[in-house]
Amino acid sequence: MDLQPKDLMRTLLSALLAFLALCAAAIGLASAWIDENLVQESGFVALAAPLAEDADFQMALSDSLVEEVTGRTGLPDRLDSFVEPLVRNAAGAVTEASGYPAAWSETLRLSHAFTFAQAPDAAEPAPAVLTLDLGPVVQLVADGIGGGLGVDVPLPEDTTIDIGSIERGGLLSGVADVVQSWALYLAGAGILAVLALLAARRRGTTVALLGAGVLVIGVLGLLAREWVPAAAARAPGTSAIADVFVRGLAERAGADIAVSSLPVLVGGLVVLVLGVVLQLVAGRRRRA
Structure with a gap:
């Protein structure tokens, strides 16, 4: 019919x-x-926290920590000849340190806050969809080196690593605002x-x-x-x-x-x- x-x-x-x-x-x-x-923040930390136990990530983290600490700490020139082996040893051992899980969780919290912060101004764009701030883990390495040398090891001024290529404060912040209305979408x-x-x-x-x-x-x-x-x-x-x-x-x-x-x-x-x-x-x- x-x-x-x-x-x-x-x-x-x-x-x-x-x-x-x-x-x-x-x-x-x-x-x-x-x-x-x-x-x-809590969901991001829970999702990314287990990466701290990944062997490939630990290796990459160790290499990155060596680069961060040896390249930008400002240690006296007379220590340069033997400081890098100490850094490598400390960086390799940091994942076994008792403070490592807490430092990694704090790294994720800082990274999340930094990533979702608004870009400071148009003249200084923040070009990363995610910024990983290794400061707490770098602090563990610096403390380990300082204890061995008997000196305070200054931290690098910038311990962040940019991941991705979308500006913070722009598309990323817009997406964050949009997804928070998910209950309205489901009700609709x-x-x-x-x-x-x-x-x-x-x-x-x-x-x-x-x-x-x-x-x-x-x-x-x-x-x-x-x-x-x-x-x-x-x-x-x-x-x-x-x-x-x-x-x-x-x-x-x-x-x-x-x-x-x-x-x-x-x-x-x-x-x-x-x-x-x-x-x-x-x-x-x-x-x-």
């Missing part, structure tokens, strides 16, 4: 509303993850889904399609385990420690997104099955 113009308009309107609901849901779920794990998705159901001629079919859409969102989240690290690997590097940090953070982010997507996947499957059941029941009633 051909659809009447009124029925066709209802079907098209329902389909459009369902599509918009799924788009809003996808944006809301992505924004919720970004806000919780990157924008919020729910309202659009209800409107799609009210406009639908066959609500069981619409429920099934919404479930299928949520299922697709969940599958895309599972695939993040592969494509997030792959995207990070293609990004241009700025230093050895930056490359290792970005790769390790991307691997953890991809894995966390995949785990967070499992409830979405299950929810989509349940809604899909419910829609199919509702449509079968409605079909039997029409035939009765």
